[in-house]
Amino acid sequence: MLPLVELSPLPLILANAGAWFAFQFVIGYLVARLDGSRLDSEGALFRSRRWEEGGRFYQRHFRVRRWKALLPSGGKVFGDFSLSRVESSGGVYLRRWLAESCRAELSHWLALLPVVFLGLWNPPVGWAINLAYAVVANLPCIISQRYNRPRVWSVMERRGLRAKCVPKAA
Numbered sequence: 001m002l003p004l005v006e007l008s009p010l011p012l013i014l015a016n017a018g019a020w021f022a023f024q025f026v027i028g029y030l031v032a033r034l035d036g037s038r039l040d041s042e043g044a045l046f047r048s049r050r051w052e053e054g055g056r057f058y059q060r061h062f063r064v065r066r067w068k069a070l071l072p073s074g075g076k077v078f079g080d081f082s083l084s085r086v087e088s089s090g091g092v093y094l095r096r097w098l099a100e101s102c103r104a105e106l107s108h109w110l111a112l113l114p115v116v117f118l119g120l121w122n123p124p125v126g127w128a129i130n131l132a133y134a135v136v137a138n139l140p141c142i143i144s145q146r147y148n149r150p151r152v153w154s155v156m157e158r159r160g161l162r163a164k165c166v167p168k169a170a
Contacts, residue, residue, distance in 0.1 A: 006121075006123075007121055012121065012122065012126060015121055016118060016122070016126070016130060019114065019117070019118060020114070020130075020133070023111070023114035023117075024111050024114075027107055027110045027111050027114075028074065028077060028078050028107055029078055031078075031103055031106055031107040031110065032078030032079050032103070032107075033078075034103065034106075036099050036103075039099045039100075039102040039103050039106070040102070041098040041099070041101070041102050041149060041153070043102075045102075045105075045106070045109070046102045046105060046106075046149070048146070048149065048150045048153070052146060052150070054150040054151070054154065055146065055147040055148065055149070055150040055151055058143050058146060058147040059147065062143055064143055064144060064147045067140070068140075068144045068147065068148075069084075071140060071141055071144055074104070074107075075100055075103075075104065079100075081096065081097075081100045083097065083100055083101055083104055083145075083148070086152065089155070089159070091156070091159075091161040094152055094155065094156050094161065095156075095161075097152055098149060098152060098153070101145050101148060101149045101152070102145075102149075104141065104145050105141075105142055105145040105146065105149075108138040108139075108141040108142045108145075109138075109142065111134070111137070111138050112134050112135070112138050114134070115127070115130050115131050115134045118130045
């Protein structure tokens, strides 16, 4: 598919960079304002699948523990909660952590979608480069959330805490 607009290399790079910044900012902003009651870690998108083996799949195949600390924590950009480490073992905090983990995962799934629009001004090779960027920028964050969430669930279950997420404070 040919682009609707043809740009020379520098304007093309600037258009892509600007588009990614705008899309990711808007997605982050909107997901940060999403009602926390919609972020149920037991919901269809967020629940752990059997094949994930409680997160062990991600460690075995991607060695997630080696690199997850290198990922930026964007929770404080639009909110007041960081997922960079679990800072409390209290039930309310852990439930909030689960909800914010779901929020982070959702924002990264949605951040994959803008690549569809970039075909409007990118030639096929440019679109492929943008697709690669979208995957490289978002998939590690999704993997990290899907690895960590079952571990927090496990801690809560051992402590007899109900693991239902709680929304962020208004």
